[in-house]
Amino acid sequence: MKKQIHVRVNGLETELEVEPRMTLLEVVREQLGLTGAKLGCDIQVCGACTLLLNGKPVSACSVLAVDADGGDVLTIEGLAGQGSLHPLQEAFMEFGALQCGYCTSGFILTAKAMLEENPRPGEAEIRSYLAGNFCRCGCYQEIVQAIKRVAGR
Amino acid sequence: MEETETGESIRRLDYEAKITGRAQYLADMKVPGMCHGKILRSPHPHARIRSLDTSKALSIRGVLAVLTRDDIVKDQGIDPYYGPVFKDQTIVAVEKVRHVGDPVAAVAALEPEAAEEALSRIEIDYEEMPAVLDVSEAMAKGAPLLHESVRMPPHGFADLAELKPVEGTNICTHFKLVKGDVEKGFAESDYIFEDTFTLPTTQHCSLEPHGCIASVERDGRIVVWSTTQNPFVVRTQLANIFKVPVSKVRIVVPYLGGGYGGKVYPKLEPLTVALARKARRPVRIVLSREEVFYTITKHAAVIRMKTGVKKDGTLVARQCEVLLDTGAYAEIGPRVAKKSGYTAAGPYKIPNVKIDSMSIYTNRPPAGAFRGFGVSQSAWAHESQMDVIAAALNMDPLEIRLKNGYEEGSEFVTGETLTGIGLKECVEKVASAVGWREKGERKSNGPLRRGKGIACMIKATITPSISCAVVKLNEDASATIYTGTVEMGQGSDTVLAQIVAREMGISAENIQVLGVDTDVAPYDLTTSSSRSTFHMGKAVQLAAQDLLNQLKQIVVQDYGVPPDQVKFSNGRVQFLETVLDYQEILFKRFGMQGGTLVGQGQVKTKVTHERGVKTTSSFWFLGAGAAEVEVDCETGKLRLVKYVTAVDVGKAINPLGCRQQLEGAAITGMGQALFEEIVFDNGQIVNPNFVDYVLPSLGDMPPSIEPILVEVPHLEGPFGAKGIGETALIPVAPAIANAIFDAVGVRIRDLPIKAEKIFLALEEAKKKL
Numbered sequence: 001m002k003k004q005i006h007v008r009v010n011g012l013e014t015e016l017e018v019e020p021r022m023t024l025l026e027v028v029r030e031q032l033g034l035t036g037a038k039l040g041c042d043i044q045v046c047g048a049c050t051l052l053l054n055g056k057p058v059s060a061c062s063v064l065a066v067d068a069d070g071g072d073v074l075t076i077e078g079l080a081g082q083g084s085l086h087p088l089q090e091a092f093m094e095f096g097a098l099q100c101g102y103c104t105s106g107f108i109l110t111a112k113a114m115l116e117e118n119p120r121p122g123e124a125e126i127r128s129y130l131a132g133n134f135c136r137c138g139c140y141q142e143i144v145q146a147i148k149r150v151a152g153r
Numbered sequence: 154m155e156e157t158e159t160g161e162s163i164r165r166l167d168y169e170a171k172i173t174g175r176a177q178y179l180a181d182m183k184v185p186g187m188c189h190g191k192i193l194r195s196p197h198p199h200a201r202i203r204s205l206d207t208s209k210a211l212s213i214r215g216v217l218a219v220l221t222r223d224d225i226v227k228d229q230g231i232d233p234y235y236g237p238v239f240k241d242q243t244i245v246a247v248e249k250v251r252h253v254g255d256p257v258a259a260v261a262a263l264e265p266e267a268a269e270e271a272l273s274r275i276e277i278d279y280e281e282m283p284a285v286l287d288v289s290e291a292m293a294k295g296a297p298l299l300h301e302s303v304r305m306p307p308h309g310f311a312d313l314a315e316l317k318p319v320e321g322t323n324i325c326t327h328f329k330l331v332k333g334d335v336e337k338g339f340a341e342s343d344y345i346f347e348d349t350f351t352l353p354t355t356q357h358c359s360l361e362p363h364g365c366i367a368s369v370e371r372d373g374r375i376v377v378w379s380t381t382q383n384p385f386v387v388r389t390q391l392a393n394i395f396k397v398p399v400s401k402v403r404i405v406v407p408y409l410g411g412g413y414g415g416k417v418y419p420k421l422e423p424l425t426v427a428l429a430r431k432a433r434r435p436v437r438i439v440l441s442r443e444e445v446f447y448t449i450t451k452h453a454a455v456i457r458m459k460t461g462v463k464k465d466g467t468l469v470a471r472q473c474e475v476l477l478d479t480g481a482y483a484e485i486g487p488r489v490a491k492k493s494g495y496t497a498a499g500p501y502k503i504p505n506v507k508i509d510s511m512s513i514y515t516n517r518p519p520a521g522a523f524r525g526f527g528v529s530q531s532a533w534a535h536e537s538q539m540d541v542i543a544a545a546l547n548m549d550p551l552e553i554r555l556k557n558g559y560e561e562g563s564e565f566v567t568g569e570t571l572t573g574i575g576l577k578e579c580v581e582k583v584a585s586a587v588g589w590r591e592k593g594e595r596k597s598n599g600p601l602r603r604g605k606g607i608a609c610m611i612k613a614t615i616t617p618s619i620s621c622a623v624v625k626l627n628e629d630a631s632a633t634i635y636t637g638t639v640e641m642g643q644g645s646d647t648v649l650a651q652i653v654a655r656e657m658g659i660s661a662e663n664i665q666v667l668g669v670d671t672d673v674a675p676y677d678l679t680t681s682s683s684r685s686t687f688h689m690g691k692a693v694q695l696a697a698q699d700l701l702n703q704l705k706q707i708v709v710q711d712y713g714v715p716p717d718q719v720k721f722s723n724g725r726v727q728f729l730e731t732v733l734d735y736q737e738i739l740f741k742r743f744g745m746q747g748g749t750l751v752g753q754g755q756v757k758t759k760v761t762h763e764r765g766v767k768t769t770s771s772f773w774f775l776g777a778g779a780a781e782v783e784v785d786c787e788t789g790k791l792r793l794v795k796y797v798t799a800v801d802v803g804k805a806i807n808p809l810g811c812r813q814q815l816e817g818a819a820i821t822g823m824g825q826a827l828f829e830e831i832v833f834d835n836g837q838i839v840n841p842n843f844v845d846y847v848l849p850s851l852g853d854m855p856p857s858i859e860p861i862l863v864e865v866p867h868l869e870g871p872f873g874a875k876g877i878g879e880t881a882l883i884p885v886a887p888a889i890a891n892a893i894f895d896a897v898g899v900r901i902r903d904l905p906i907k908a909e910k911i912f913l914a915l916e917e918a919k920k921k922l
Binding site: 048136140143144 | 162164165167168169170171172173174175176177178180181357358359360361362408409410411413441442641642643644809810812813816817818819820821842843844848849850851852854857858
């Protein structure tokens with residue numbers, strides 16, 4: 001039996017009909033066509049599916065869509081402004097903080113949440129906060145550099 | 154942006170799409186009418202299938218088709234047997250299953266949930282058979298055989314033509330290489346060392362799982378979107394399986410979310426096409442993480458090394474036996490074993506060498522290509538043993554490598570002459586960067602001991618091979634590159650664009666690199682073996698030169714200028730007193746705004762027969778790594794303090810891209826060295842997920858990984874460039890093990906190097922005191 005939910009997705013008020021078993025990731029990807037968040041491990045470990053729910057990073061593979069009812073969701077597609085990229089997006093490109101790009105939206109959104117909690121994190125905090133996101137291509141040093149650049153502003 | 158003589162770290166062409174979430178990967182794609190496929194897999198490592206009953210599955214609402222052996226063996230339009238080297242795989246199991254996870258049936262349904270439900274209703278009667286679960290069981294006398302006989306493909310790979318399965322055994326292939334006389338060499342040696350080293354099965358763990366969408370058109374044309382690193386090989390395999398010409402098979406490859414060797418050769422494609430054919434609509438299958446672990450792995454290995462040396466550290470003879478667990482199907486294991494064998498004696502001048510390198514069938518999931526391709530296995534052995542020897546002779550590990558290491562013009566094991574060999578430069582650079590000479594001054598801090606270790610490597614690339622490219626000059630003077638090289642994160646789109654940009658004197662931003670589509674792109678063998686910059690880079694360079702020649706011809710014909718008066722500079726053509734841009738020349742030729750020129754380039758690697766010796770490799774990978782570690786003597790806990798990696802890149806086309814590749818390979822090497830390991834229980838994987846199979850994260854990173862680019866230009870590479878993707882991974886594990894020995898005096902011979910192994914080795918060492 002489908003349930004009606006109401007979520008704000010990238011600033012847009014959205015009414016959705018979802019099966020109670022569906023995850024937030026499935027709904028965002030399949031129903032809304034926002035495919036920037038990826039399914040990596042399916043068990044809340046790798047961070048590739050990270051979205052911001054009410055400003056906090058969540059593993060969307062392990063959040064039920066019905067539990068996001070009334071919430072505010074930000075995906076990578078909603079991060080850039082009109083005609084301008086978010087400073088984290090600019091910094092990730094400048095420092096080469098990605099290769100295959102599969103983990104990138106998760107890293108950027110997690111970093112955004114961290115910078116909102118603490119606009120000036122030290123290197124140790126950056127490393128610890130992002131230890132739950134995997135980058136198998138191994139761009140960790142560049143990711144830390146990119147975030148430090150934004151944090152320094 | 155920083156520049157070297159020929160390189161510039163320009164922003165990568167794929168970044169903007171990836172940074173905004175717009176880049177399309179396979180699981181993001183939908184095609185009209187698409188339904189969903191799921192695979193039923195064997196729960197047994199080795200079992201005969203007595204019977205299958207699919208009637209209950211077919212009654213589930215939304216189920217469109219169930220594929221079993223009945224569909225593939227009775228259909229005249231299908232040859233169910235395939236495989237890149239030997240035809241020992243089937244689309245789904247026919248007579249028996251050979252590993253846990255072996256596909257037995259597949260379901261297509263309107264919704265994934267219906268497909269899942271249908272899988273659970275398929276009834277299979279298995280008769281379990283004795284299994285061989287590792288290399289020693291497989292090699293034992295009277296061991297049950299996985300394959301009684303193996304079908305050969307009609308046209309195999311040129312470099313593997315001489316390899317055949319050893320009849321009546323589980324030996325899939327046995328590669329032999331002999332130089333000089335090892336027995337004589339051992340007799341002449343002052344000391345002989347014998348050691349055995351092992352590595353476990355591991356997995357690539359691309360964050361993107363394998364996926365495939367297949368559609369069979371009414372006229373029999375097969376269209377496949379797939380996460381593949383070598384679309385042209387998959388195209389040939391599908392053409393053979395479904396008995397159509399290759400031109401009737403089209404493979405499209407979106408961006409890959411990592412490959413690392415895990416996405417070469419057919420994986421899901423044959424099954425997905427067979428299912429789409431039966432369901433009569435497009436089918437999409439995307440694997441779960443657990444299924445990925447059962448689809449392809451990296452070869453576990455047992456390596457025995459016997460080495461004879463003189464008192465002064467000169468290597469006299471080396472005998473290597475490399476046993477690689479290739480799992481249930483040959484896949485590309487025969488080439489892994491061959492590559493592993495070629496360089497199993499290490500990057501050293503040794504007059505007497507004997508190598509036996511085997512791929513061996515076991516009832517485990519198939520093992521195939523993995524970044525480092527057999528050489529990360531053999532290097533673990535030869536580089537660990539170099540330090541065993543150095544310690545026994547009281548020699549500096551750096552000195553013994555410099556004393557024996559290959560140089561420009563050294564003779565390889567096969568007898569050919571080595572060129573483009575920046576080995577010693579790499580070794581010296583990492584030694585200097587890790588502070589090797591200050592090694593003696595280390596201080597201990599309570600139970601914490603520090604040590605430094607070094608390791609180096611040589612590896613061959615796939616030879617011979619082919620890369621063809623087309624570059625189109627558009628009417629606005631921009632260029633479009635058509636190749637079969639797959640952008641999987643390694644930065645190939647950008648590097649190819651940079652090569653064409655430099656050759657034509659235009660900006661890389663004015664160059665578009667098209668995604669791979671075999672209907673459009675000319676042939677390329679594969680995006681693997683770190684071959685694309687060298688081979689495809691050269692092909693696009695030749696295609697760009699072809700375009701410049703055509704422009705020159707137009708000027709000669711249309712302006713009546715002698716050819717030697719025509720010069721190119723910064724995207725313009727100069728002749729006499731005139732300077733024209735490409736757009737003006739096109740306008741002159743076509744007489745209106747429109748028209749294109751097409752340039753083409755082909756690279757087929759030379760197989761020169763120097764003194765009757767075939768070329769092993771069109772260029773060589775050389776590199777070195779150095780680690781500084783801190784070991785807690787009370788617990789065995791290891792901390793990587795620093796890691797330095799140096800790679801001979803030939804010339805860095807994009808220095809930032811090179812550093813990314815070096816660091817990334819080193820980090821994967823770290824995971825392989827310290828914690829990655831697939832654990833089996835009766836052929837079943839105990840840890841097929843990212844909780845129990847641990848990947849390196851930011852929390853595991855040393856404070857610094859320092860990549861060093863060594864540039865020893867290769868005469869045949871584009872602007873001197875070589876491939877680099879795998880090199881930096883290979884020395885990591887032995888460099889760390891050698892650093893542990895330096896710190897606490899214990900030798901770890903079996904990967905991964907977990908704290909408990911160091912702890913137990915320390916306890917063992919205490920007993921001997």
